[in-house]
Amino acid sequence: MVTLAEVAQHAGVSASTVSYVLSGKRSISASTRQRVEQSIRELGYHPNAGARALAGKRSNIIALMIPLRTDMYVPVMMEIAIAVATTARTHGYDVLLLTGEEGPDAVRRVTGSGLADAMILMDVELEDERLPLLRETDQPCVLIGLPADTTGLTCVDLDWTATGALCVEHLAQLGHRDVAVIGEAPAVYERHTGFAERTLDGLRSGARERGLRLLHRPCEGGYDAMALTLARIFDERPGTTGFVVQNESAVEPLLALLRQQGRAVPEDVSVVAICPDQVAVQASVRLTSVAIPAQEMGRRAVEHLVAKLGGRGSDEVVLLAPGLTVRTSSGPAPAAS
Amino acid sequence: MVTLAEVAQHAGVSASTVSYVLSGKRSISASTRQRVEQSIRELGYHPNAGARALAGKRSNIIALMIPLRTDMYVPVMMEIAIAVATTARTHGYDVLLLTGEEGPDAVRRVTGSGLADAMILMDVELEDERLPLLRETDQPCVLIGLPADTTGLTCVDLDWTATGALCVEHLAQLGHRDVAVIGEAPAVYERHTGFAERTLDGLRSGARERGLRLLHRPCEGGYDAMALTLARIFDERPGTTGFVVQNESAVEPLLALLRQQGRAVPEDVSVVAICPDQVAVQASVRLTSVAIPAQEMGRRAVEHLVAKLGGRGSDEVVLLAPGLTVRTSSGPAPAAS
DNA sequence: AGGGGCTGTCGAAGCGCTTCGACAGTCAAC
């Protein structure tokens, strides 16, 4: 293992000079810099991470806490995680992967040990048990998701309320009067995940404004659960012509069932999905959808964190504006029969 | 921030004693141990990770390199990643998330800087450009996936060849003579990902043994791509009655298309999928499938690594035996018309 | 010519921990 001291000796300078070349915190003459850089390359030097963390009081690591549960749509989480990792690297940070398993203890461990300089938390619940700890610690921290009380916290999230409203508005403009919402699995609501409840709020207030009738049904993913849910919906509201789907793993089953029942999309029934674009274009019908900007969320979270670590940036709630893309799964409501 | 020295002072012992209490590397009297542990709790002490890494020459971090690409089935990768993270924690390790973006440089950086004690590589290609580096370094390392040459490497993977053979065997036993394989996206084959090619080998040699006719078609995910592929298959081999699907995102489209064409599953056509169990049971037909044991792979990889780090364990290739679960998507071949 | 301000480099201290060797004290064996 090559050390700073060896590089210094090789270049004929002192260790501190090499350090300053590396950090750029003091001016170094061009000739010295070149000599040092040359030595670094020749010796294949990599600064020791532990020593750096110890002396510099920063590890250049960002901790990312992802949920263990798999009742949320996994590809979205993965996309966020990958966006976090790649964005972090462009700022010189590495990413430590924590699962929800340890819960609040993980927060304590990481902040206490100086393992990470900052944290990103995913899958935040409205009353998340980790929040008190985060408020106490002075470690920079960004939530992906929006808890009930955001005082003293920085959050990045899609504006789910607006998303809900947007879906309803689109259907209302097309003349639909009876709209059903295929929601996330019941467990998601039970643990008060912000995004699900907020979407529902947006849907409801949008429906109220527009005078729509809204029926909300949580739904596990999969074909069987969807079949049951759909039967109940048409049973209760036979005139339903619009669907908003928030559970990605219910999308394809819904389309299949509608087809099977002889209900044409979009002629008889319109479907608006809340899902990543990839899902929307790969479905059996190209779906009108509000995109979940997973990458953007990951990227923004890291950039906020880096700003905070650099002394810039403050507590702030960033809500990304939703965008609805019209594809071929939505159209004018059929004339009332 | 609480330091070892503070704990020592609080407990009325020397720093080294506290260290030995923590590591258990020397015997400590019960009374002293209790006093120290008490102080640790009272002060809320967490050992500093950087100092530990520097002095102890090990960071207690395992690096996990996941691919950037999303042309593989993402949930499987996620499941592996989560299994790695949770298993690592039970052995006292944290997990550093590296994306494929940096490529071989990431290997150099991590081994050079002592950031991680060991590595796990996912998405290994047959002739992976990272392998030479891994063979050089003395850092323990486990691949999830199987390169062409495994000398000096430890690998964990599903036995894909056996998986392919198992699928064919099942269909052969049911009397199918013409079998089509819906493979991964062409890009997966082009970059010579081991699992795709090995599965194909298994399918082919199985078919040869059993006297089946096999038609292999790579296929992008999604409905449109599947529609095209399916049309070509029936065009070329109208008598096809068996399908093996390796691309998870083609499963549901395939089922929908078959239904649409009036081909009943399993009466007219049998489908065997290679996918996680969750996908198999959530599909619109409960799929006969060979499971991808993502969790097991992640767990085994970490356990091997931990064994290596502990001086036990050697280079070894672990191939997990595939298991086929018969559900309702496969049945006897229809009598020849 | 002399002082003042820069610029570029160095030496040394110290970050918090592990670990080695030293050394009291205890106990069993002779």
Add this chain to the structure above:
DNA sequence: GTTGACTGTCGAAGCGCTTCGACAGCCCCT
């Protein structure tokens, strides 16, 4: 009662880096 092995604790060195203050040399201004 001495020896020797063993147990439990301590002090000090050192891991590889960052950073602070010091300072030599230089140029420019008066």
